[in-house]
Amino acid sequence: MASLKGFIACILVVYLSVILHRIILNPKISVISIDLDYISFVLLNIDYKSPYLYIVTLIVGFLVHYVYNLLFRPLNRVRLLGDVGYQKDGKFTMKEISNRVKHMRDVGEIPPVYPNGWYALIESWSVGLLETKTISALGQQFAVFRDENGEAHVLDAYCPHMGANLAVGGLVTGDCIQCPFHGWKFRGHDGKCMGIPYAEKIPEVAKVKSWTTVEINDWINIWYHAEGMEPYWQIPEIEDISSGKLQYNGRTEHHVNAHIEEIPENGADAAHLMKVHRPFVGAGYELDKIWSNYASWIYHKWDATWSQRPSPEDHVGCMEVTHDVKFFGYSLFKLFEIKVKALQLGPAVVHITMEGIFFKCVLQHMVVPMEPVVQKVVQTLYMHWAIPNIIGKIFLASDGIQVDRDMSIWNNKKFQSKPILSKSREDSLITKHRRWYSQFYSEHSPRLNFQKDTLDW
Incomplete structure (x- = not known):
């Protein structure tokens, strides 16, 4: 869809540029009189040495880009x-x-700073397939990634091995994220370590916290509760x-x-x-x-x-x-x-x-x-x-x-x-x-x- 819009925009820029270029050379000409046959003829016989062509094309391209952003791109x-x-x-x-x-x-006598509940951590479109994001929120560092099936996962960011941030340079393989430091793999839905490149046996305690995650309404949400309670309501x-x-x-x-x-x-x-x-x-x-x-x-x-x-x-x-x-x-x-x-x-x-x-x-x-x-x-x-x-x-x-x-x-x-x-x-x-x-x-x-x-x- 994006390439189709770009192609149409290019055609529009060329079309308008040719029209304006022709009018500059002959101010008496009517825009209506410029038909498709004339456009085809001019496109095959463009005077590439004319400075007006490049000036007009630049101006028209800028205007088309501006109007397109104004009318069609989200704010x-x-x-x-x-x-x-x-x-x-x-x-x-x-x-x-x-x-x-x-x-x-003076901030005053404020209540606790992180209430219990659901938090919309990041917008869905921000995390592409097999992509990772690191996010700071709720006093935590999170590693957010989307696995090969398109499912979003949120883990604690730091690898329990040597403390590297999993999302900064980490690779997504299957439903796991691989640490960029030593290659340890952690599964998205439970945070369990599923592989160490240089070791046959995986320590039982090798895991990171996996956060309860729900992707809904174009947002990736996590559940936070200071007492460790499971979600008792849903978005x-x-x-x-x-x-x-x-x-x-x-x-x-x-x-x-x-x-x-x-x-x-x-x-x-x-x-x-x-x-x-x-x-x-x-x-x-x-x-x-x-x-x-x-x-x-x-x-x-x-x-x-x-x-x-x-x-x-x-x-x-x-x-x-x-x-x-x-x-x-x-x-x-x-x-x-x-x-x-x-x-x-x-x-x-x-x-x-x-x-x-x-x-x-x-x-x-x-x-x-x-x-x-x-x-x-x-x-x-x-x-x-x-x-x-x-x-x-x-x-x-x-x-x-x-x-x-x-x-x-x-x-x-x-x-x-x-x-x-x-x-x-x-x-x-x-x-x-x-x-x-x-x-x-x-x-x-x-x-x-x-x-x-x-x-x-």
């Missing part, structure tokens, strides 16, 4: 620490500012994605300096919607500038609520939101009204369904702890195949700007373990969410330890 919008979410200081780079804030701010399949009814439209990625609980807590914080997300998305993400009077005539209207599912689905939190865009205080025939239903599945996976008057889409929101107080937040968008890709790009980019606004809060805030709350429906939702989220912590859930006098982690 990949990445914001790293230091890109957004910090107050600028002319004396320092944004990276220096982010590092300073990260180490100097549901999104049928519209698995059936192909909804197709991948792109992703956003944000690296956030915050405790993991603060990310999903946004879903229950209805009050912040009208403060942080009311100004129109076109006003940007800088919180001190989004309230410009020049854009006050257009704004977002939000109405949200949050609740917990009853047992046996008490690991699921549900946020329902009605969104609209107001023009001078009026709706435009409900063209921008969107019904949002977000299912928070455990501590780090959210499935969001959005329905408008003309479309339905699914947004997957995944939080992966890279460090105790650094999270990678990835959102992937799926829309109906008939909707132009550019619509999905606009939608995802707009959502990314809203997350940029949240980053300005998350990156600089302190976790208030005992917040002062008002007697209001909005603040009561925060209390309910914290009580619900606490179920994902257990006795041995790891906590952040550091010396306050030196701030060394």
Whole structure:
């Protein structure tokens, strides 16, 4: 498919180049008068010495490439620490500012840093057949690989023999990954050593930890539990994605300096919607500038609520939101009204369904702890195949700007373990969410330890 698209693009570039080249040489000629016979004649009699031909071909090729990327390629919008979410200081780079804030701010009395549950470790398309990836998350180093049958496996990264990282230079053979250092082979589904090139007998204890892995909804997920419990709930399949009814439209990625609980807590914080997300998305993400009077005539209207599912689905939190865009205080025939239903599945996976008057889409929101107080937040968008890709790009980019606004809060805030709350429906939702989220912590859930006098982690 990719080669076919490339071939069509090349033909289009040549076709447009010939037309423009001919017009430059003879401005009176009509584009309509240039038929296929003329194109064939010119292609067989191209004046390769003409500088105009190469200039026009270069310009047309650039434009075709740009338009193709704009209309057909999925969006990949990445914001790293230091890109957004910090107050600028002319004396320092944004990276220096982010590092300073990260180490100097008061993080507060935070809960355990790695809750129990499913984590979307890496997107399926990132790991090809017989390919390996090394990933740092949850205080662990993981070796992710896909075997010859296409099944994904996740092992502890370090070889128990001499400590090499299995995924860095390791080879996949059958259903095993082979260590790049001495060639020891470890089986994916249980981590057992299946071969040593220079030894006939394999030690009984030669194995690495194999993580419970489920590949679903275009993500490779692992189960994490501090007490070693097996999964007691599963990630549901999104049928519209698995059936192909909804197709991948792109992703956003944000690296956030915050405790993991603060990310999903946004879903229950209805009050912040009208403060942080009311100004129109076109006003940007800088919180001190989004309230410009020049854009006050257009704004977002939000109405949200949050609740917990009853047992046996008490690991699921549900946020329902009605969104609209107001023009001078009026709706435009409900063209921008969107019904949002977000299912928070455990501590780090959210499935969001959005329905408008003309479309339905699914947004997957995944939080992966890279460090105790650094999270990678990835959102992937799926829309109906008939909707132009550019619509999905606009939608995802707009959502990314809203997350940029949240980053300005998350990156600089302190976790208030005992917040002062008002007697209001909005603040009561925060209390309910914290009580619900606490179920994902257990006795041995790891906590952040550091010396306050030196701030060394």
